[in-house]
Amino acid sequence: MISLEHVLVVGALLFSIGLFIALSRRNAVGVLMGIELMLNSVNLNLIGFARFVEAPRPIDGQVFAVFVITVAAAEAAVALALAVAVYRLRQTIDVDRLNLLKW
Amino acid sequence: MRPDLNLDYALLVPEYILGLLALAIIVIDLMMPKIRKDALPFITAGGLAVAFAVSLLYIDTDDNFAGLLSIDDYTTFFRCFFIAVTFVTVLASAQYVQTHLRHPGEYYSLLVISTVGAIYMAAAQELLTAYIALELLSFSLYVLVSYAKMERRSNEAGMKYMLLGAFASALLLYGISFIYGASGSTSYAEIAAAFEGGTEGFTFGTLIGLTLIVAGLGFKVAAVPFHMWTPDAYEGAPLPITAYLSATSKAAGFALLLRLFSGALMPVIDDWQFMLAAVSAITMALGNLIAIQQRNIKRLLAYSSIGQVGYMLMGITALSPEVSSALLLHMTGYVITNMAAFTAIIAYHNASGAEDVSDFRGASDRAPLLAAVLTVALFSLAGMPLFAGFLTKFILFQSVADNGYFWLAALGVVASLVSLYYYLTVIKEMYVSAPPDSFQQEGRFRIPLIMQGAVIVLTLGVFFVGLYPAPLFELTDSVAAVLFTS
């Protein structure tokens, strides 16, 4: 049988890989990809808990996951708009070269 | 399916008004291009005033909506608080938006929508609602920060803010998933019930979850080491939005933290106090030290606001009814002071285009009123007697020390002294340095009446809180008590 731990381990791996991508990619869209991966591992955790954990209302985890997906999609849209706007002015979305402002 | 659910929509009327207002602004902007230029901010302000008045009807209500929101005095307090901040921001924006920005309708309507997010962050008694409200506020701010899209810095700031904000949300959510796993619920009350056994029910998984939640929310309120976005977003954003960021986004973060930690995590207080104490100490030390080197007034205030976050985190660390009341009092004083400072800077910027500290030289001759207001505000931020900052900080530090964190309060006093130094450099520029040569031809700046009125009212507020705090203190006392009764 698959147990809760199985699911959580996969979630932890995906989250860490997503974190690495978000921190190391130079392309802003690449950073966004890492964040999407992190959000997905969150959803995996939520679904796993919703399935296995004895709770007053086991459905809450699933509902939460639906909302996370919604917000993630909206996030991608705004991030794309920003990337396009920045590219139009600067001809690059390399996060390392966007240094008008100091980090 | 829960039959006992309270779905009384009448509890949410102020937010309906705000939502309708936001839509109305966009429609007016679209349909009536002639009146929109001058009238929009005033229509917005009028709608906000109505929402404010309606919010007052809910004083002494003690109810909840579907177990998701509490409508109690705490919520009423923050409803009035956030609506008032938006009101001031809208009025302070009027001239700036006309000269610098496009799409004024969307600008004002996003400000109004973000207020709804901020209010529900304070009202939420459940993690999912709190999270969505947080995202509502954050999304509006991402867009508003990058609103000056012809300007490179604004775009770049918006992109960095957005990517780091989304990153922080992911950390927060991962933390929430662990807390949900450990307690089986997202409701604050049920989480508290699950942790009732104290440290015994507290596993390593819960600790990691809690750490990630603190990291995620730390990003949103700009606590060190999660503060990297703050100076950039502050510098790149249009000035009124910088003011709004420093007030609403911080206060909303703390409103959420206060409700979360007092409502859900009180039983395991021994397990997280050390963590917040450390974050608070680093935040006030680093924020104030880095502020010394800043030459841009927005960046300077950004780091100063990071320092202020350190003081406020103290209040979460030593969580108790008295400390919460002191925290609310300090937050109110800080926001009034900060709005006064920023409104003066916006007015000065509108007239001169100034952004660097050196541009403020001779401000006492060029714009005596603004220089005086800015001086009052900066002294208050530094915590000088007579002004709001002294009294609220004194009460906060004292109650924190009384609750076993004397060293943290002592560090806060030292950090305040450091902050006095960099505030004084600004004041020195304004009063000691001679105005630039162009002053002879240009003469004094003309400041619109509405800005003059706004800065004078806010300055009176600073003195009022500083000299006669009793009414406000009683108010925050009763508001904080709500958090600890249930």
Add this chain to the structure above:
Amino acid sequence: MTVAEVVFYLLALLSVIAAVGVVTVPNVVHAALFLILSLLGVAGFYILLSSEFLALVQVLIYGGAVATIILFGLMLTGGRDLPAVGPGAQWPLALLVSGALVVLLLTAVLNTTWPRDAGEMTLISINTLGSVLFREWLLPFELASLVLLVALIGAVVISSQEERES
């Protein structure tokens, strides 16, 4: 090993390897395709955990909307010309942080006995999900619609081409 377990391990292998692929391939467009593969793997997990509705949403939103947005984003911003991981000092630090994180998370996951772990799955029908979503969680649902409205307004305002520019 039961069938479910075999499928689980295959899916785990697929989504983790695809995720590693996102990091390692030099071309950003290929990275985006790997990302989609990994997210589809996650959808497989949802089916395995008998959350079919979530799997459906996952495929529609990620496989459809988000994937398109990301590919458009890369196309409109000339992302292909950038090397994936720069020579800057960023990535060793990132490796350190995420390495530490994975150790911490795995310890947390494996050493914690989740106090409420029932050990078996509770089944939830899609009808229940629907009625709960629109009754108990109606308020967050409405807030989410506001979030989408803000994203919509924001995307239009930020990315619209102004006359003055050209």
